[in-house]
Amino acid sequence: MRIRTMILLLCLAPAVLADGLPELGDLSRIDFSPAMEQRTGESIMRDIRLHEPGYISDPEINGYLNHLGSRLLSQSSEARQNFEFFALRDPSLNAFAMPGGYIGVHTGLITATRSESELASVLAHEISHVTQHHLARQISSQSQGQLPMLLALAVAILASRSNSDLAQGALMTGQAASIQNQLNYSRDFEREADRLGLQLLENAGFDVRAMADFFERLQKYGRLYENNAPGYLRTHPLTSERIADLENRIHERPYRQVADSLDYLLVRTKLRASEGSPQDAVTEFTSQIREHKYSNEIAARYGLTVALARAQDYAKAEQEIATLRKLKADSPMIESISADLRRKQNDPAGALKILRTAQVRYPQARGLAYALTDTLLTTHQTQEALQFIQEDLQNYPNDARMHELLARTYAALGKTLQQHRAQAEAYALQGQLLMAIEQLQLAQKLGENDYFEQSKVDARLRELKQRHAEETKEMKEK
Template identity: 55%
Template sequence: MRAILWFCLLLLLPAGMASADGLPDLGELERSGLSLPAERRLGEKIMAEIRRDPDYVHDAEIADYIDRLGQKLASHVEGARSGFEFFVVRDPMLNAFALPGGFVGVHTGLILATRSESELAGVLAHEISHVTQSHLARMFGAQSQAQLASLLSLAVALLAARSNPDVALGAAVAGQAAGIQRQLNYSRDFEREADRFGLDLMERAGFDTRGMASFFQRMLQFGRLYENNAPAYLRTHPLTTERLTDMENRIAQRPYRQVPDSVEFGLVRAKIRAYQATPGDAVADFAAQLKSGKYAREADVRFGLAHALLRDGRLAAAEEELAVLRRLKLESPLIESLAAQIRLQRKDTDGAIRILQEAARRFPNARALTYALIEAKLGAGLAAQARDAVAIARRELALTPGDARLYALEAKAHAALGEHLREHRAQAEAYLAEGRLDEAIMQLELARQAGDGDFYEQSEVDARLRELRQRKMELQRNERGKDPF
């Protein structure tokens, strides 16, 4: 995964860009030949590969948390920029990055390194600002379309080399990439601008702006202590004492605001820790923390220990930790999800469904609970529960259209009911939401061949298929022209 992310950063930055004396105006974006739709398509191509990697974090609770935190910041972006997507990569390296089209990724290592939610929000706000200020597109302006297409080909080679037994191929690809490794830095002007806009964004979203400065200060100190092994984030986002001083001066001019962390911040970090080591090691680590009393909040340690015990198959001990969490009166959808997971491990599907249904009523905005409820109903193996799963998925899609996971779950429910046209149609929408146009078209073709839909459903599939084929033809025309993405 590090190779993929290293490439993604490589792809974003120009092969021949000199240090800028000043920032070009936004008109450069149009003159660069890389429009916002083209930038989005490029980002989708990269994301299609990242999502296939085993280090991409599919865990709904972790993904949901980082996306909600990012969306809280993105909702305060001024102007028309929208469509941000936030995701997590399982990697101990301290890193975060922005991709073309508004995709923002963060490593689990960086999440664990933050000491407050405002610190984590500061990193996301900084990355969001690289996107809103068009730093990626403005840097693309220094490259020809041929260079961009060549870099995209290098992306595919790097991804293939990860699992290819031919070491020579991997070495050759790495050698090509190493030739432009020196260009992996944002310019200092871009970094200062991302700092400034990021601080404004944090303040509008209600976070403590000191979080950005405190995290970067700690990163800078770490980089000085381990100069030859500086955090990856510092290598791609050069940090200087001058820049940090400027950041602190700006913060000093703002009103003091102390912002408590959300309950989920500590629980998500505990869950990441519970799954990054072997089950036995994770149990020992959390037990040692409880014994020593060296923790910020007992509930976080108990939650992490419960998950580690669950992984280790020690259900009774996990239930004991859950009981302690109940006594601590911690209100969170993650606690209810943990209770449901324990019930499922006990083969008590009905009990898990009851817990998740009640939790979904209490926490209507927790998408991870909805996903878990649908999965539990499908796990019951009953037609009535599968029909309920379809109803839940459709109801939620009406509220949050474009949710690829919900479409995939709907497809799974239709498959359980033997409704193949509907299955392939829903799966097509799941692929389309992820930018996988060819796979979406293939699913619609399978839906046409299913033969189990009525006249109206068949007509809707035909219409959708014509629409997507037309979209593909337009993209192909663009590829033959000046826009390769």
């Protein structure tokens, strides 16, 4: 990812200067346009998904982050683009916003939050950086001579906040290190993101005090461990004045106690239970339950279940599931791990029974949809799998993972042409146009005797070739 991303960014950088220096005004719209932001963000995100080992594809974790982000975005009048929130497995306390509305959160930050409002405050802050085009405005404020390197390094640094190796590769010179300092959000931008983020937080129904509480805790941590300060502090200057300003704004607002959602508690617990060795996790959650050191028993027992599953102690994990059912735990995550335990004990029929019931109860849970499809295929119920996928794609046409499952289903049915078409759609949705074109060319060779299928393949192939040609031409011109 590192080499490909840097080459891409260095190719994109000269385009910023194509029209010369801007006049005074909305500089971010001239030097680093929304279209440029979107293309750059998509390119980096594609590489992160494909090559970043810390990228978490877990639909429960990313699904929750996107649900939380959507709740905040629903209160913004300035969010004129699509956003995508994702998690990176990294113990450091950090979050970052990339061009195009892509917002990454380190697992270390999620597990360090003490409430859902604290996590929401970080997302609200990052959303505000995006809606106010802070990166673009920061880039546009630099001198003309610095812009090419600055643009390339800007996005590289943003992407590398999840990976220090990329940062080291990008920042090989003293000049680059100097530019890094310029890229760190200015105090004015931070105050603006605080103000707008706080408003989003309040309008979405969260506890506004959580933002100041979490930032103050980060600041104290940074003072105690000056040489190992959280990455968030390095890229988001945090001062006593900022915290005081936040507290003054919060002081004017009425106190609101907000309970954490079960989804938040389960996601945070799942991440905590996935850290370290399985046995250490089992010991930790067993101790919490025995000593009643938990804020929510369902979350604690779910964490123990995850840890026991990791330790392959399935009998005890099943006992915890039984206890969770007695506690009337209501979450698709409980059903998902229950079905997963059945599969791990070579009982796909039992897993299928759980998943069928759960999917009806939680139709929007993507993790359950994937698990149900996979289990149907494992048990050779391919026609039912095909019907389910086709109905599911009516509601989620841009789900690349479901298109991959569709390709797998067609392969099981011996429908090779349809398999290639489905795989092509999966690749196209992931931004891998050349691989999508290759799949359609394979399908084209198989559809000579079926005019209807041939027509669909030909039309889609022309569309993707044109799209790829336009992107290639654009890159060469710039």
